[in-house]
Amino acid sequence: MFPYKTSILLDRSLKESLYLQLANQFIVLIKDGKLPPNTKLLGSRTLASLLFIHRKTVVACYEELDLQGWVISVPKKGTFVHANIPILKRRDFDKDNTPYNNVSSGFHFYSNDCLIRKPISSNSNFMFLNDGICDVSLAPIQEITRIYRQIASKKSTLPHLSYGSTYGNLILRDVLVNYLNKTRGLHISIDNIIITRGSQMGIFLASHLLLKKDDIVLIGDTNYISANVSFEFQNANLIHIPVDNDGLVTDEIEALCKFKKIKAVFVTSHHHHPTTVTLSANRRIHLLNLAKTYNFAIIEDDYDYDFNYNHAPILPLASHDTNGNVIYIGSFCKTVAPAFRIGYLIASKDFIDSAANLRRIIDRQGDALLELTFANFIKYGGLDRHIKKVLKIYKARRDLFCNLLTNGLSDFFSFQIPNGGMAIWVTLSNKYSWHSVANTALKYSLDIGDWQRYDSANTKHNSIRMGFANYSIDEIHLLIDRLISTMNEVSLIPDFRKF
Amino acid sequence: MFPYKTSILLDRSLKESLYLQLANQFIVLIKDGKLPPNTKLLGSRTLASLLFIHRKTVVACYEELDLQGWVISVPKKGTFVHANIPILKRRDFDKDNTPYNNVSSGFHFYSNDCLIRKPISSNSNFMFLNDGICDVSLAPIQEITRIYRQIASKKSTLPHLSYGSTYGNLILRDVLVNYLNKTRGLHISIDNIIITRGSQMGIFLASHLLLKKDDIVLIGDTNYISANVSFEFQNANLIHIPVDNDGLVTDEIEALCKFKKIKAVFVTSHHHHPTTVTLSANRRIHLLNLAKTYNFAIIEDDYDYDFNYNHAPILPLASHDTNGNVIYIGSFCKTVAPAFRIGYLIASKDFIDSAANLRRIIDRQGDALLELTFANFIKYGGLDRHIKKVLKIYKARRDLFCNLLTNGLSDFFSFQIPNGGMAIWVTLSNKYSWHSVANTALKYSLDIGDWQRYDSANTKHNSIRMGFANYSIDEIHLLIDRLISTMNEVSLIPDFRKF
Numbered sequence: 002m003f004p005y006k007t008s009i010l011l012d013r014s015l016k017e018s019l020y021l022q023l024a025n026q027f028i029v030l031i032k033d034g035k036l037p038p039n040t041k042l043l044g045s046r047t048l049a050s051l052l053f054i055h056r057k058t059v060v061a062c063y064e065e066l067d068l069q070g071w072v073i074s075v076p077k078k079g080t081f082v083h084a085n086i087p088i089l090k091r092r093d094f095d096k097d098n099t100p101y102n103n104v105s106s107g108f109h110f111y112s113n114d115c116l117i118r119k120p121i122s123s124n125s126n127f128m129f130l131n132d133g134i135c136d137v138s139l140a141p142i143q144e145i146t147r148i149y150r151q152i153a154s155k156k157s158t159l160p161h162l163s164y165g166s167t168y169g170n171l172i173l174r175d176v177l178v179n180y181l182n183k184t185r186g187l188h189i190s191i192d193n194i195i196i197t198r199g200s201q202m203g204i205f206l207a208s209h210l211l212l213k214k215d216d217i218v219l220i221g222d223t224n225y226i227s228a229n230v231s232f233e234f235q236n237a238n239l240i241h242i243p244v245d246n247d248g249l250v251t252d253e254i255e256a257l258c259k260f261k262k263i264k265a266v267f268v269t270s271h272h273h274h275p276t277t278v279t280l281s282a283n284r285r286i287h288l289l290n291l292a293k294t295y296n297f298a299i300i301e302d303d304y305d306y307d308f309n310y311n312h313a314p315i316l317p318l319a320s321h322d323t324n325g326n327v328i329y330i331g332s333f334c335k336t337v338a339p340a341f342r343i344g345y346l347i348a349s350k351d352f353i354d355s356a357a358n359l360r361r362i363i364d365r366q367g368d369a370l371l372e373l374t375f376a377n378f379i380k381y382g383g384l385d386r387h388i389k390k391v392l393k394i395y396k397a398r399r400d401l402f403c404n405l406l407t408n409g410l411s412d413f414f415s416f417q418i419p420n421g422g423m424a425i426w427v428t429l430s431n432k433y434s435w436h437s438v439a440n441t442a443l444k445y446s447l448d449i450g451d452w453q454r455y456d457s458a459n460t461k462h463n464s465i466r467m468g469f470a471n472y473s474i475d476e477i478h479l480l481i482d483r484l485i486s487t488m489n490e491v492s493l494i495p496d497f498r499k500f
Numbered sequence: 501m502f503p504y505k506t507s508i509l510l511d512r513s514l515k516e517s518l519y520l521q522l523a524n525q526f527i528v529l530i531k532d533g534k535l536p537p538n539t540k541l542l543g544s545r546t547l548a549s550l551l552f553i554h555r556k557t558v559v560a561c562y563e564e565l566d567l568q569g570w571v572i573s574v575p576k577k578g579t580f581v582h583a584n585i586p587i588l589k590r591r592d593f594d595k596d597n598t599p600y601n602n603v604s605s606g607f608h609f610y611s612n613d614c615l616i617r618k619p620i621s622s623n624s625n626f627m628f629l630n631d632g633i634c635d636v637s638l639a640p641i642q643e644i645t646r647i648y649r650q651i652a653s654k655k656s657t658l659p660h661l662s663y664g665s666t667y668g669n670l671i672l673r674d675v676l677v678n679y680l681n682k683t684r685g686l687h688i689s690i691d692n693i694i695i696t697r698g699s700q701m702g703i704f705l706a707s708h709l710l711l712k713k714d715d716i717v718l719i720g721d722t723n724y725i726s727a728n729v730s731f732e733f734q735n736a737n738l739i740h741i742p743v744d745n746d747g748l749v750t751d752e753i754e755a756l757c758k759f760k761k762i763k764a765v766f767v768t769s770h771h772h773h774p775t776t777v778t779l780s781a782n783r784r785i786h787l788l789n790l791a792k793t794y795n796f797a798i799i800e801d802d803y804d805y806d807f808n809y810n811h812a813p814i815l816p817l818a819s820h821d822t823n824g825n826v827i828y829i830g831s832f833c834k835t836v837a838p839a840f841r842i843g844y845l846i847a848s849k850d851f852i853d854s855a856a857n858l859r860r861i862i863d864r865q866g867d868a869l870l871e872l873t874f875a876n877f878i879k880y881g882g883l884d885r886h887i888k889k890v891l892k893i894y895k896a897r898r899d900l901f902c903n904l905l906t907n908g909l910s911d912f913f914s915f916q917i918p919n920g921g922m923a924i925w926v927t928l929s930n931k932y933s934w935h936s937v938a939n940t941a942l943k944y945s946l947d948i949g950d951w952q953r954y955d956s957a958n959t960k961h962n963s964i965r966m967g968f969a970n971y972s973i974d975e976i977h978l979l980i981d982r983l984i985s986t987m988n989e990v991s992l993i994p995d996f997r998k999f
Contacts, residue, residue: 017682021812025685032785032820068811068919070746070781086782089820090789104691106848107823108763108797110709137661146652146869153645162636162839163970183516186524192603198863205862210609227864234861247569264607282569283585286531290589298607312567313520321531321588326606340661340868349605362733363704363862364697365726368870369839370645420567471662 020061034088133424133468140338161369167361169196170372186320192350203330203346212237222458225274248280251287265298277419292326309421310396325349402469405481423470447483519560533587632923632967639837660868666860668695669871685819691849702829702845711736715763721957724773747779750786764797776918791825808920809895824848901968904980922969944982
């Protein structure tokens with residue numbers, strides 16, 4: 002007889018009912034071939050007394066196994082393992098039964114190795130340079146969650162909890178149309194907007210609709226790395242355009258247009274990412290005119306429109322677009338907090354319709370409750386109040402950061418004070434390399450971050466972005482102190498990589 | 501002199517400051533060529549008196565225009581429009597200045613026309629058949645939003661508001677590993693899970709990593725339409741496999757494997773979508789063994805694991821997978837409410853790593869606050885309580901729906917009572933066509949929905965899914981009454997499409 006008593010272990014302390022525990026253990030025995038096809042199982046009375054359980058438990062277990070198709074109950078004859086259950090084949094190295102056996106796949110797939118650099122240390126004493134992120138401790142989280150709960154408790158919210166539009170919630174789209182027309186000088190209607198999860202989804206949707214293999218997209222010779230990754234993902238042909246103090250050199254774009262079919266130009270016109278320069282007025286008009294003449298799309302990622310310290314924000318290219326050439330992308334991830342995944346993509350109606358269809362495939366729809374929350378937050382001035390508040394704080398941090406950099410580190414670094422945004426474009430003296438700076442900084446609990454990524458076009462500009470917005474005043478002092486210690490040590494040792 | 505007085509309109513009732521209103525109107529005049537390059541602007545005193553504004557307003561405006569690069573201020577000479585500002589080219593038909601001018605794009609793109617059928621009527625008196633959706637009025641929304649706000653008010657939540665892991669929140673991953681190991685008999689560790697937005701994103705991630713152009717994926721000859729759309733999006737080769745009362749016919753899969761390289765098999769093993777049949781025990785093992793032998797992936801979409809009315813749920817294929825062949829996809833969109841976009845994808849570690857990299861490109865990361873909320877909701881039994889509650893209600897609705905169908909419509913419809921899920925697979929008598937039923941139903945304020953999509957393989961099964969779970973008892977009575985009226989009328993008219 003099969004050793005039921007030693008093969009089956011029931012635990013009354015578990016939440017799972019006894020009959021299910023029993024059934025699941027039978028299933029393992031059957032699929033492993035320990036109870037082969039056609040095996041007659043013990044009678045319910047006999048098994049019950051063997052395992053010290055009630056007979057009804059065994060009956061329920063056998064019924065369950067029958068329903069699931071593992072056994073067949075033949076009236077007056079008994080219960081039998083189903084005639085044609087194959088034995089489950091196991092990996093040989095799994096014989097010793099490691100608990101987590103799925104480290105590698107049993108099939109081939111197209112692995113995806115886009116660059117995600119993990120921080121070097123998770124030591125809480127470490128400080129991390131970043132390329133310009135907001136300070137989430139300033140986020141109006143209490144106000145937002147209060148609105149969230151208010152909205153959730155309204156009866157009128159109920160229909161929004163079911164499947165919704167792939168364009169995003171209609172109420173938020175309506176609020177955003179008004180808000181963006183007023184603040185950005187756009188001239189859009191509700192047909193021109195789709196709500197996204199953030200800028201990244203906007204860039205993904207635009208890339209996918211614009212670019213197939215070998216299609217040409219123009220980017221700056223310094224450029225926002227996440228956009229590059231998106232374009233490479235489409236197997237597009239990325240061509241680098243020089244960037245100077247007035248932003249993308251549009252004459253170079255015109256020269257290219259004359260002998261190549263350009264599908265799209267990616268631009269962060271307000272503050273070029275990463276160098277923070279602003280695209281000059283004449284180049285803006287030049288670029289728009291080129292787009293009209295050569296029928297290409299301008300993907301305008303206006304990632305920090307809200308953060309200007311010296312003057313009013315410059316209206317985006319999209320505000321001058323009368324020819325349907327500009328795809329305008331923005332989000333609240335930098336303005337409020339990255340965790341609130343709400344952004345938007347603005348374009349001509351035909352493009353928005355296609356984007357909504359595409360969005361259905363990748364994640365179906367957005368989060369209606371959060372979208373309604375943001376509609377309310379924007380409509381009743383919460384967003385404007387928040388921007389006004391943090392603008393002052395970030396400006397003070399920029400000023401302090403720049404002052405300390407100038408006072409303590411001008412032998413090593415040069416930079417221009419950015420008139421907006423959350424980061425400074427810092428150029429290291431040619432005597433030194435970021436490689437040695439990054440290595441030395443680790444000794445002083447400072448992680449310089451992924452400095453290589455800023456020069457993907459290999460122009461040897463020797464610069465990186467240093468975010469300042471997310472640090473408190475004390476943290477800025479501490480960070481600059483660590484940078485000073487680092488640079489003092491770096492300057493004592495000849496840099497072999499440079500000579 | 502340029503007619504400043506009639507060209508510039510300032511409105512003191514607007515929130516936008518006067519100097520910005522003035523600057524933005526100058527920008528329009530400059531880019532339209534009405535103030536051509538090198539034009540000398542009026543002195544600040546003269547313009548101020550002309551427009552009845554303070555001189556400081558004009559000075560601030562000119563400074564703004566200078567900073568933005570539209571004009572140049574030459575000391576002691578005045579302010580001039582920048583020498584090389586091109587005139588913005590406009591579309592000819594925009595000369596009459598339509599407010600919303602972006603209906604069609606000024607560039608070519610690859611339009612995406614996946615099928616999104618819009619409901620025929622938005623009349624609130626209309627009832628809509630669906631393919632099985634949950635009743636959001638039962639969703640524990642107060643409990644969830646209470647947890648949401650609690651979490652948001654904790655100091656420990658702050659770091660979660662910044663950029664987070666593309667794998668999803670670690671705390672939710674940990675809770676789900678325990679929950680799924682306990683409820684689904686899985687044997688996974690935290691390395692085997694990525695949090696998604698819902699099942700659709702899981703299917704998208706899996707499709708993209710598994711399938712390139714012409715790669716073979718096997719699907720049922722009836723199949724979940726959203727999965728088909730995802731596979732077609734990758735330009736994969738979709739091959740239909742027969743589905744009978746025991747689910748996918750695995751012998752047919754084995755026959756195919758012998759002469760073709762199969763990349764993946766899509767299966768909704770628990771209740772086949774759309775027919776609701778359960779994959780039998782021997783076919784489960786057979787399919788797993790085939791996957792091991794022929795190294796293909798099984799994409800298991802366990803969309804309604806939680807809803808079983810007759811017996812305990814059947815453990816998913818993933819619980820028997822020891823070879824890393826199964827990619828297991830689930831979500832809480834059907835269990836709680838579609839608006840809460842939380843799902844998961846379970847697979848071997850190497851596959852999860854690639855999925856996390858891919859996810860970074862499409863929408864970067866999930867919503868940390870909502871993910872933490874669900875971690876809490878699941879960990880402290882909220883989800884289990886909710887499932888227990890709705891299970892009883894849905895079972896009663898299924899029973900009523902099936903009884904009324906049998907009593908009033910058995911001349912027209914045949915079906916098997918599903919032992920789980922939220923829908924019934926209803927076959928229309930061959931004497932009639934869904935085409936005429938759908939047309940007639942409109943007269944009785946009933947929208948049959950997109951009946952064509954259920955037979956994408958053209959097997960002429962003449963069946964559709966009828967969801968029952970989202971209707972109240974009264975609504976079920978009303979819906980069946982309308983169906984009866986519809987069928988009584990349909991049966992009076994010969995169906996020309998059939999003869």
